[in-house]
Amino acid sequence: MNIFQWITIPLLATLAWLEIRAYLRNRQWIHVLREGVWLSAIILILFPGLTSRVASLLGIGRGTDLVFYAFMLLTTGILFHFYGRNYILRRDLVELARRDALRTATAGDGLTFIQQNAAANSVDDGGTP
């Protein structure tokens, strides 16, 4: 084993072990997916010639190209995942902003007292339908 392998393999092995532990705790499939990534990295770093053989089997040619393409696909998937997370988070934030706006409805100058009361009661009673 070379120095690079001595440094990266223990690190990746630790990550793989943590991933297994996390999966056993909450049974989420994302941990299985990440476990696959760490194990693939360990195998490819331990057996560098393997990437070239797999690459030629897939018709790509060089092993480095295979790693680059895999990295690109993985990055796209991760970006998609985080875009979705951000999308859902933003939607929740809008809902919070809406509740705050409805709770603090302000009557502009000139609205009648009766109308103000009617609206305030309606919002207090649950506001949104």
Added chain:
Amino acid sequence: MQPSVDAAIWIVIAAYNESNRLATTLKSIGNHAWIVVVDDGSRDDTFKIACSFPVWVLRHPINCGQGAALQTGIDFALSQGAHAIVTFDADGQHDPSEIRVMLEPVLSGKADIALGSRFLGRTANAPWTRRLLLRTAILFTRMTNGLKLTDTHNGFRVFSRRAAQTIRIRQPRMAHASEILDQIAKHSLSYVEVPVTIRYTAETLAKGQSSWDAFRITGHLLAGRFWK
């Protein structure tokens, strides 16, 4: 100044950094109905200006987008017992004298929703790029939900109470216009297009959507379908 028309009619105005135009818009609407202005996290005096008129003012603590602001205003109007809800732009593009014409099909029960159409009506100072963009949106709408409309991104609409309760705008930004049409088709709500006037000015064009926004809107619509 007291609203003198049927109290069950509410006008929802979403406003973001509209301090230059909001006062003119509110003055021009006058006493047609109850008005709720939703200040969508403006950084200028929009909230202060809205509060100086006899209207209800709601304020988003952060900028959420026009779609989110409209839904907030609609929620408020429904909670006040609104029978018909008009959505009206804050920037003065719409003509308040057309509110009655827009309301007619909904109040008479002919349709659940009245949609304003600038292509059936009059469009002042619209550049050709804007026309092209809107025509493309019409084609896109026909392909995705089958609605045969002449104008798909017009902010001048009237909802009956039933329609406002049925439709839930979840697209916070500009994609809400397409989302509303999708929901009209999905829930088989009856609709009618009404000719309206749109006045473009240099200011409104600068603030309005660009051609690139069409791609962003499509992306948001797809995202909305994927992450429900």
